[in-house]
Amino acid sequence: MVLAALFVLIGRSASGLTPPGDSFARVSPGAGFWLLVFAFALLVTDALTRLRLPPWARIGILMAIAGAVALLLWSGSWNDLSTLKEYGTRERAFWAEARNHLVLAFGSVAAATIAGVPLGLVCYKIKPVRAAVLNVLNIVQTIPSIALFGLLIAPLAWVAANLPGASALGISGIGAAPAMVALFAYSLLPIVSNTVVGLLSVSPAAVDAARGMGMTGRQRLLVVELPLAFPVILTGIRIVLVQNIGLATIAALIGGGGFGVFVFQGIGQTAMDLVLLGAVPTVVLAFAAAVVLDALVEMTSRGGRRP
């Protein structure tokens, strides 16, 4: 199995990585190319999973691939590809939207973590609250994202108009604010429920022993319960981060910015290369975030769980 995976890896690095730059020079890659890249990416991911590499190695491989791609971009051998031509004319806008995208995705996850973990704690300690909170969050999760963006326009516009200082903070009916709020709302359920599940999965014997040895409630939480629940909470954050990196694309629809801007421009002009200029970085970003956080989850759960 490992050998086969290695063969795949070698084959991939030989045929998958280098030729596109040369063989597809000065042409826009056809659908076949993207299919090929997709298939190879699947193969590599599968091979890497089978190899069961230690987390550090996985992050290392990710960095190596990122470095190789960066080198290819830097060297200019891809410069004649149509998507990069689109980039050339929109360089400024690209980086500005990239920043918007990152702020939207990471900011909403950070806010949801800060709010969600304590909320999860409360849900864990007080059973009646648990059912209520999780049900409400479940309902939020089922609202289609575009609908939620739209639904938020009215209340946020009202807030901006009636609360002094609100509009100075950048709150308005459209733009980044509703996008942020919507992403935050979507993030809460996975984070809160994973916090609850993580805390519930802590061995009752360990908690009882902690109590019996005279730890106060706070010590128990900080020394035993949270550290043992941490890998599960981190898994929740990983789910949300990957989800939000993708979801942030839609924020462009209500003027929130992000890579979605290029996607929707491209769709409007039937310019596939422009769509790709928005889509590829989003996918790459989501994939990288998934790899890094998966590695982190594994590192933190070491020793905590039976192998």
Add this chain to the structure above:
Amino acid sequence: MIEIDNITKRYDGVAVVDGVTLRIEPCTICVIVGTSGSGKTTLMRMINKLVEPSSGRIRIDGQDIAGIPAFQLRRRIGYAIQGHGLFPHRTVGQNIATVPKLLGWDKDQTAARVDELLSLFQLDPAQFRNRMPHELSGGQQQRVGVARALAAKPNILLMDEPYGALDPVIRAKAQQDLLAIQRRFGTTIVLVTHDMEEAIHLGTTIAVMDKGRLLQCATPAQIIANPATPFVAELIGTSERPFRMLSLSRVADHVEPGEAAGEPIDASASLRDAYGELLWSGRPALPVRLDGRIVGQVTLEGLSRLAARPQ
């Protein structure tokens, strides 16, 4: 000394522990025996306030525990449970150091105590200090659990079915260790079990509980000879009584003069072992060996007399 005075615990109006009065002398092992649901664990958990009593008082060395903050009280009392309850994300050393750390011992003192306890439980400190709990066998985990409970030199040790998850061979060894440690430190131990055999083996006194009530509290010999209720008799096992009686004494205390032939038995063996050996080898008497010398014999007839119901 632990004085439990007419203590009751009710959940939703149902008394789980019902008016129990019990006195546990210092430096003894009191084993609370009962079937599941008898309230034995609840009774024990009230001693370190893991369960608040509905009524009644508990005094430790004359001091009413109602006036002591729970976390302070618990740091003074060792606590070991079934399935050890070790913290899976901390090393063996960190686990044992839990209570000393809570009490603010300095680093050197704590480290020295951890090593002392590991050696005491036959775990090489250099080898085990930095291991994670999941890297240990069940018996080792149990020993670390008890070592952790003893870390801050408590006068009292509470144990809830500590050997429930161990196989018989390891359990017998662990019980032997516990007796040795109890003699060495003079700790007062309250141990909860459903196993009468274990209770007779370990207990200075045995407290039998059923449906929340304390049926009898007496020495093992008294319990075997005069069970207070049919339930206690049933728990001992009617047909087991003579053998349990014999298991309480050592050969050394009942040596008769005379010479017997064949393989001798050690004076430190229990009378039960001697009886078993007599029956198995088909001899009427066994020579008794003490420090390598033959000091007398035990006879089938003599043991039969000792196994009979005391008059």
